[in-house]
Amino acid sequence: MDKILIIGACGQLGTELTLKLRELKGTENVIASDLLDEPVELLSGGPYEKLNILNKESFQIILEEHNITQVYHLAAVLSAKGEQNPHFAWQLNMDSLLTVLEAGKDKLQKIYWPSSIAVFGPDTPKENTPQNTIMSPNxxxxxxxxxxxxxxxxxxxxxxxDVRSLRYPGLIGYKALPGGGTTDYAVDIFHKAIAGEKYDCFLSENSMLPMMYMDDAVKATIELMETAPENVKVRSSYNLSAMSFSPKEIAEEIKKHYPNFEITYHPDFRQKIADSWPGSIDDSAARNNWGWQHSHGLTELVEVMIENLKETIVFD
Structure with a gap:
């Protein structure tokens, strides 16, 4: 049986991926780890290790104590926060990956590491961005x-x-809050709408970006890790896509449920980041190589987010 360590398990993606893997693999076989002294409440029912992945010795101890065979390395400083502290973002994002890859040489059977549409840049084709293209991230x-x-x-x-990777678009889910990315507005907007408040968006109304419902992201991640090695023909990172929309478009979809919802637009430093990213993604390599299929478009996304969040929003 696989013994899995998830690094960065208390984050937005990590929380939901940990829950799903525990459901599939057995709770005791999936060890969550993060910087927190205690796990977030959703993960409190299974094994947890406090881990700073920049501490190589602590990482090695956990691998040995739990006989880890697979690592999902999710810890990272995301786009918006990274611009506020670029040197630390580089140190965490790079040093931690090299530590995990080194463990893959003799201890681990498989490694998962997430990439992002942030690898593209202002010189990259904006529409239907190919798997292999100009990459000039800024x-x-x-x-x-x-x-x-x-x-x-x-x-x-x-x-x-055996390391595998996906270039995630913006991820939208309801079980955990986002962690400082440029696409976070697409989660924040639901909290405001359900609470009956106006939302002030930090991107312009027509900023088209690729997005994905969290369940689809989790499904894609596990499917890629479970597929036979011969199906993994891209060892850098696979393009991954589900839908693209702008703040104006998601606001209009939300208004079908909350007709009085209001949105304003005051772009900040994140607008420049969004402008450098694609508007849509060609993920035909993932679909052809290992059978990727998404299940949620914009209409389904809005319905499931409202249905689940409206039970949790605290009204003033």
Whole structure:
């Protein structure tokens, strides 16, 4: 039986991925880890280790004590926060990946590491962005993810490390709050609408970006990790897509449920980041190689987010 360690398990993606893997693999076989002294409440029912992944010794101890065979390495400084502290973002994003890849040479059977649409840049084709194209990221997050993709492919080709990766679009879910990304507005907007409040968006109304419902992201991640090695023909990172929309479009969809909802637009420094990213993604390689299929478009996304969040929003 696989013994899985999830690094960064208390984050937005990590929380939901941990819950799903525990459901599939057995709670005791999935060890959550993060910087917190205690796990977030949703993860309190299973094994947890406090871990600063920059501490290589602590990481090695956990691998040995739990006989870990697979690592999902999710810890990272995201796009917006990365611009506020670029040197630390580079250190965390790069050093931690190299630590995990080194463990893959002799201890681990599989590694998962997420990339992002942030690897693209202002020179990249904006529509239907190809799997292989010009990549000129202009954020430290994007630069670190592009460098990470090259390291993953290098470790696979030179050392045979079975490392797999997806370039996530913006991820939208209701079980955990986002962690400082440029697409966070697409989660925040639901909280405001359900609470009956106006939402002031930090992107312009027509900023088109690729997005994905969290359940689809979790499904894609596990499907990629479960597929046979011969199906994984991209060892840098796979393009991944489900839908694209602008703040104006998601606001109009929300108004079908909350007709009085109001949105205003005051773009800040995150607008420049969004402007450098694609508006839509060609993920045909993932669909052809290992059968990726998404299940939620914009209408389904809005319905499921409202249905689940309206039970949790605290009204003043």
């Amino acid at each position: 954020t430290v997050y994007g630069i670190s993810k592009l460098a990470g993709e090259r390291w993953c492919e290098y470790y696979h080709e030179k050392y045979g490390v």
